C-alpha cells in the first residue's frame with residue numbers, strides 16, 4: 001500500500017485541482033461525506049467539532065453541516081478564524097444550518113462543562129498543514145479531551161502528530177478512529193504517532209489514483225508479502241533451496257550465530273553452515289545438529305581464516321557476516337578483507353550485520369556499489385555508519401534513503417517500524433511485529449532469515465522486505481504473551497506465518 005508524505009499529498013491535491021479540474025470545494029465535500037459515513041453508525045446526539053483555521057477545520061465544518069442537515073446537534077470550538085477560501089465557505093454554511101461556533105482561547109471550567117455534554121468529538125484542528133509544536137492552550141485542551149471517554153474521530157491525522165515521522169510533541173489527539181484522505185501518511189504508522197491514530201480508514205475522495213504512483217514509499221502489507229513467498233518445488237532437493245553460511249560468534253556472543261542459523265533453517269534454506277570460533281561451534285553443535293559447523297583457526301575470527309572461508313564460498317549461495325563476532329582489531333581487519341575480496345562477488349547476497357557493520361563504519365566505501373550487499377543496522381549501528389545522532393535518524397525515511405542512494409546499497413533500519421531502502425531511493429516500511437522482538441537475538445534471527453530467503457531464490461531486496469515482514473508476523477501470530485517471547489520461540493512460529501500467507 002502506497003504512503004505519501006504530507007508534502008506529496010499537498011502536491012496531489014494541487015494537481016487534482018489544477019490538472020484535472022476538480023474544484024477544491026468538491027474534494028472537501030467528499031472528505032466531509034467520508035466523515036459523515038464514519039460518524040452516522042454511532043448515532044451520536046451531540047457532536048463537538050474542533051476546528052483549526054486551515055482546511056482540516058474546513059473538512060470538520062463541512063462534516064458538521066451534513067450532520068446538522070440530518071437533525072443531529074453539532075457545535076464547534078474554533079481555534080482562530082477560518083483562513084482559507086474553502087474553510088470560510090464551509091464555516092458559513094455550518095452557521096447557516098444552525099451550527100453554533102464558540103471561540104477557544106484557553107481551557108476554562110466553563111469549556112470543560114461544555115465539552116462533557118457531547119458524545120462524539122471530531123478533531124479538525126490540524127491536518128497535513130501542521131508544523132512544529134502545539135501551543136500551551138491546545139495542549140491543555142487535547143490532554144483534557146484524551147482523558148475523557150467520549151468517542152473521538154480525527155480528520156485526516158490526529159492533531160499534534162507530525163505526518164512525516166510520527167513525532168508527537170508533547171501530545172496529540174488520541175483518536176479512536178482516523179479518517180485519512182487519499183493515502184495514509186508515514187506519521188500514521190511510526191510511533192508514537194501510531195498510538196494516537198486508532199483505527200485508520202483511508203477514504204478515496206476523488207484524487208486520481210495514478211497520482212499516487214509518484215510516491216516511492218510503500219507499506220509492506222499482506223498482499224505485497226504474499227507475492228514474495230518462495231516457491232517450494234515438490235521435487236526440490238537441498239541444493240534447490242540453497243546454501244547459507246553464517247560467519248559469526250565469539251567467546252562473548254556464543255548464541256548469535258546459532259540464532260542466525262536457526263532463522264535460515266526455519267525459513268526453508270536447504271543447507272546451513274556456520275563458520276565460527278571453536279567455543280561458538282560447540283554451542284551450535286549442541287543445539288542445532290542440522291548445521292554443518294566449521295571452526296576458525298583461533299578464538300576470534302581473523303584474516304587467517306580467509307583462505308578456508310574463500311574455499312567454502314564456492315559451495316554456498318549466501319553469507320551472513322557479523323553476528324556476535326566482536327570488535328577486536330584482527331576481526332575488524334578480517335571483515336574488511338572479506339568484504340573487499342573478489343570472492344564474495346560470486347554470492348547471491350552478503351548480509352552485513354552487527355559487528356561487521358562496526359567494521360564497515362571504519363571504511364564505508366568498501367560497500368559502495370556492491371550489488372549483492374545488504375545491511376541490517378539497528379539505530380545505534382546506523383548512527384555509526386552515518387555519523388549522525390540516533391535521535392536524528394530514528395523514523396527518518398530521508399536519512400535511510402540518502403544513505404542507500406549515496407552508497408548505492410540496500411538496507412533495513414530496524415525498529416518498531418523498519419525502514420527499507422534500495423539504491424534508487426525507493427522505500428518500504430514494515431510494521432509487523434510486537435515488543436516480543438525488542439530483545440537481543442531477534443536481529444540475528446532476522447539476518448539468518450533474510451539469508452535463507454535469498455538462498456531460496458528471492459532477490460536481496462525482496463528478501464529484506466519479506467524477511468522483515470515474516471519475522472514480525474511470526475511474533476504477532478505466536479500465542480504467547482509478547483514479553484515472554486524469545487528469538488527461538490519466534491522461529492518456532494514460522495510455520496504459522498506460512499499457513500497464514502497460504503490462506504490469503
Ligand SMILES: NC(=O)C1=CN([C@@H]2O[C@H](COP(=O)(O)OP(=O)(O)OC[C@H]3O[C@@H](n4cnc5c(N)ncnc54)[C@H](O)[C@@H]3O)[C@@H](O)[C@H]2O)[C@H](O)CC1
Nearest residue numbers: 024027028031054055056126127128129130131133156181
Ligand atoms: N483541497 C482541499 O480543500 C482538501 C483539503 N483537505 C484537508 O485539508 C487539510 C490540510 O489543510 P491546510 O489548510 O493545508 O492545513 P491544516 O488545516 O492542516 O492546518 C494549517 C493551519 O494551521 C496552522 N498551523 C500549522 N502548524 C501550527 C502550529 N504548530 N501551531 C499553530 N498553528 C499551526 C497553519 O498556519 C494554518 O493556518 C488536510 O489535512 C485535509 O484535512 C482534505 O484532504 C480535502 C481536500
Ligand SMILES: [K+]
Nearest residue numbers: 123126157159
Ligand atoms: K486533525
